[in-house]
Amino acid sequence: MSTTSHKARKQRKARGEAPLHRRRRMVSAHLDSALMREYNIRSVPVRKGDTVKVVRGASDLKDSENKVASIDLKSYKIIIENITVPKADGTQTERPIDPSDVIITKLDLSDSWRKRKLESQKGGA
Numbered sequence: 001m002s003t004t005s006h007k008a009r010k011q012r013k014a015r016g017e018a019p020l021h022r023r024r025r026m027v028s029a030h031l032d033s034a035l036m037r038e039y040n041i042r043s044v045p046v047r048k049g050d051t052v053k054v055v056r057g058a059s060d061l062k063d064s065e066n067k068v069a070s071i072d073l074k075s076y077k078i079i080i081e082n083i084t085v086p087k088a089d090g091t092q093t094e095r096p097i098d099p100s101d102v103i104i105t106k107l108d109l110s111d112s113w114r115k116r117k118l119e120s121q122k123g124g125a
Contacts, residue, residue, distance in 0.1 A: 015076075023073040029099040035107065041121050046071060046078050046099050049108030054080070056101040065105060072096060 005011065018026065028043045029052065036042060046052065046068055053065040066081045077096035084092040109115040 020073055023076065024071075027071055027073065027076055027078065027099050029078075029102050029104050031107075032103050032105045035104065039118050039121050041118075044104065044107070044118070046102075046104065047108055047111075047114070049110065050104050051106035051108075052078070052080060052102040053105050054083075054097065054101060055103050057097065061095075061097075069094070078102070 005014075015026070024045055028045045030036075030043045031039065031041065032053075048068050048070055050068045051065060052068055053063065054061045056062070061083060064080075064083060066083065068078055069081045070079045071077075072079065075096060076098070078099050079094045080097060080102075083095050083097065085095045087093050107114075107118070109118070
């Protein structure tokens, strides 16, 4: 059984050395208030296909709402469609965004396991 520490140094080390199955849980975002009431939970791990709204960060990114294109578990960031930044040579590249800066507005329920897991939360307190 693993123990958790309150020491910041150990927290940072645990986050940096976390295996992929734990990192996936760390890339979570809050749900929209309507989804929060519907599923009776505050946050879920972000997945490719979820629709998210950027609520924090640069003013040109705020209030943009698009689908998640990919998840980068190495850097704990998400890539959202149509959010790019120009490179020095003029080409556009994706801009990684922290999952704490977004709110999930629509869940991708194509995965039956995820759908079943969320439905089981509905009835519980």
